[in-house]
Amino acid sequence: MTSTDQTRFPAGGVSAPPAGLRPAARPSARRAQTRRKWYEIVGLTTPALVVYVTFVLVPMGFAFYYSLFRWRGVGPPTEYVGFKNYVLAFQDPIFLDALRNNAIVVFGSLLIQGPIALGVALLLNRRFRGRSTFRLLAFVPYVLAEVTVGIMWKLILTGDGTVDVLLRAVGLGGFVQAWLADLDVVIWTLLFVLTWKYVGFAIILLLAGLSNVPDELTEAAAIDGASWWQIQRHITLPLLGPTIRIWMFLSMIGSLQVFDVVWVTSVPAVRSLGASATMATYMVDNGFFARLWGYGNAVAVILFVISFVAALLFQRFLLRRDIEGAITRRAN
C-alpha cells in the first residue's frame, strides 16, 4: 500500500488493521498476509476452474482418445483403429455434403446478415419516436428458442402451407418449391430460416456499437455540411469496425456448430441423404443415435479442429489488421 496508508495505520493499532492496508512492518505479518491472499485466490478460483476444466477442456481430450477406436459405447474401448475413423469420415459423401452445407451457412450468414443488420441498425439508430419499440420487435426472433423457430417455419413452409398459398395468391405460384423436401433447395431454405433467426443478434451488437460512436463527431460533421450518408460512410462505419469483426467471429463459430434449427426443421430422411446435414447433425446422428461412438468422436474432433483453426486464423487476421491500423495512425 502507499506510504500515506502506512502513516494512517501504525502497526499494532487498537483494532486489528484491515488486511489490505496492514503495514508491511513485521516480516511474519507480511508472510501471514501473503498466505491469506493466496488462500483467497485459490479459494475463489478453484470452483470455477474445476467446473471449467472438467466440462470444457477434458471432454475434447477424451474425444480424441475415443476417436482412435472402433467402439459401440459399451465397456471400455478396445478395438484400436488408429486414424481410420478420420479417413472414413472424409471418404463419406454425406460428411462431405455436411462440410459443404456448413460452408454455405458460414458464408451465407456473413454475406446476407451483415448488410441487412447494418442497414437495420443504421435505420434504428436514427432518432425518431417509437424507435425503441421497433428495436424490440427486430430483436424478437433472436430470443426465441431454436426449437420454436424450427417448428414454426416447418409448419409455415410445409407443402401447400402458408408460404405456398401466399405465393400463389400474389401470382408467384411458379416459385413454389418443396422447401424442406427438395434435396437441392432445402439448404437454402435452412439458410433463410437461420438468417431470420440470427440477424437480430447482429442488430443488437451493431446498435450497441453504434451507441459508442460519440454524438460530437456526427454533429460536427453535420455542421460541416456532411450529408447523413456521408456521415455513416466516413465516420460511423469505420468506428464500427471492431464491433463488426466481433460479430463476424461469433457468427462464424456459431455457423460451424449449427445444430438445433437444422435438426428440428429438416426431415430426418433428407438429412440422412446429406442434403440438409451439417457437421453437428452428422456427428449426433452417427455417434449418439447410430451408436458409432468412435466414429462420432472422430467427427467431433474434426469439427473442433476446423472451428479452432478458423477462430485462430480469424483472430490472427484481426489482430494484424488492428495493429496495422494503430501503427499507420501513429505514423500520421
Place this chain on the structure above:
Amino acid sequence: MTANSVLSRPASRRPLTWGTPLTYALALAVAAVSIAPIVYVIVGGFRTTPQIVADPAGLPDPWVWDNYARVLTQSDFWRQAFNSAVIALGTTLGVVVLGLCAAFVIARYTFRGREALHTFFTLGLLFPAGAAILPLYLMLRDLNLINSYYAVILPQVAFSLPITIVILRPFLSAIPRELEDAAAIDGADRLGFLWRIVLPLSRPALVTVGILAFVASWNAFLLPLLVLGDANLHTLPLGVQNFSSQYTTDTAGVLAFTSLAMLPALLFFTLAEKQIVGGLQGAVKG
C-alpha cells in the same frame, strides 16, 4: 412506453422527433418480417386443424380457445416448464457466482500467473459446446449424472464461464481503487469488499451475464436432448419437439403448444432488454 424507451440515451440532448415517412415505412417493414411468423403461430393456435388445412393463411373463424386450454391443462406442459425453470435458474446462479469469484480474483488481486489464468479461461471461447457434446455425454454417463438436472446445469455453467469472465473482468477492474481503500479503512477485508461494495456496484454487469445465461439455458436443446432421456425431466424445448412429432396431424395443437412455450422467453426479454443491450455496450467497445 417507458419500459421500451430504454434504448434511447438517458439524457438525450435532443428531443425525440417524428421521423420521416420513409423511416417509418422501413422500420415497419423490418418489424413485419420479424414478427409476422410469430403472430401467425399465435393466431393459428386459435383456429382448428380443419380450418388451417382448408386455408393455411386465413384468420380464425370462429376463434377457438380449445387448443390453448388443452395444452394448459396438460400436466406435461407444466412439468416441462418447471424443469426448464429449475435448470435455467441453477445455471444462472452457478454462472454468476463462479464467474464473479474468478473474475474478481483476476481483476482485483495482483499475483504471479494472473494473466496466464485469464488467458486460460479465455481459451474456453475456442471450445464450443457443440463439438464437445459426444464426449461430454460419455463423461456424464461415467459420472452417473445422466437423467439429472446436474447433467445440464454443470456443462452449461462451464461453457458460460469464459464469456462471463471476459465480460466481468473489465467491469470489476474499473471499480476505483479509492473505494477499496475506503472499505479497508472501514474495516472490511478484501472478501468484505467483494460482498459489500463490488456485488452491489457490479449489479448491471451481473444482470447482463445472468440474463444471457438464463436465456441460453431456457432455449437449450442439444444437451438436454442427449442427457435427459427420462421424459419426466424433459425441458420445454424437448417437449415442444416431442409434441410436434407425436401429434403431426394436430397442427392447431402444435401451434398452441409452440406459442405457449415461447411466451416466457418473449416476456422475459421484453422486461430485460434494457439490461442486455446496456451490458453489451461495454463488451463491444472494441
